[in-house]
Amino acid sequence: MYQCCIFDLDGTLIDSISAISYTTNLTLEKYGLGPIDEELYKKFVGDGYKKLMERALIHCGDTELYHYEDSLVTYMDNFKIHCMHEVKAYEGVNDMLSYLKDNDIKIAVLSNKPHERTLDNVNGVFGEKYFNRVAGQMDSVKRKPDPEGAVITAKELNVLPEDCLYIGDTNTDMMTGISAGMDTIGVTWGFRTREELESYNPKYVIDHPSEIKNIIKRVTV
Incomplete structure (x- = not known):
């Protein structure tokens, strides 16, 4: 689960x-x-x-x-x-995050963007209503694809890696999630191709944020 x-x-x-x-x-x-x-x-x-x-x-x-x-x-x-120039949430993301929050799924951000600018983007687009932890790149933690940041996130949220989904849009993300021992989702609406994502054999490759809700439902039932 x-x-x-x-x-x-x-x-x-x-x-x-x-x-x-x-x-x-x-x-x-x-x-x-x-x-x-x-x-x-x-x-x-x-x-x-x-x-x-x-x-x-x-x-x-x-x-x-x-x-x-x-x-x-x-x-x-x-x-x-x-850093906020024309930045917006992808269609369906807010609905998906609301579903996770309503179903007591912990939600975190792990980015290679500098930490302060990560906070600017998250708070500027979403406010503070969704996320249990937000972490951008800091000198004290190895940047992705090293899994250190993902492992630290799970530990701080008191969740085992195997009970986490790691979700991203690039080869860097696929390597991060898989190396952290987390079921990994590649998303095709971002910056890279389905072919790139699939070449790393993530657990799932999806085309819309609503599919994350379906994955959660299937595993929870």
Whole structure:
């Protein structure tokens, strides 16, 4: 019986690609680089902002990463201002979260986005009514796909890993959930393809948030 759902944030609960692409392109502009098309950013995200900037700079021709260190500071300054740019919940997410809350399923967010910006996004879109724990990337915890954050989340919520569902939209998420010993769900409405998700053999691959309710119902009955 599942007692907890741990969600990735970007591409899983919220459509935030416009904020990410806007911020990164604004950062690249400082160095006379870019812009990069928004669709391409769906392949660049998932591993934290440092990897995002590395991929963006290399794509724009800075293969020696001459601007890398400065770009990290610039990105964070820009993202503090623009992290809510056109951000919205995916259709069906609020209904799904309400169902989990009403049925006493613990709900958590685990993101590779910097912790403060994760809080900005979660509180800005959902408020404080759903989540038992929200964690973005912090220096004290290894970033996904290392399972440490997922395991810590389960422990803090007093739930065994095998009683958790881990839900995400990228290869990083599939590796995280599976390595943490959690039944893992790949979602196809986010930033990556069904083929990518299925290649990691998660427990489930779904096309709409309502399917999470169905999974919970089947296992609970």
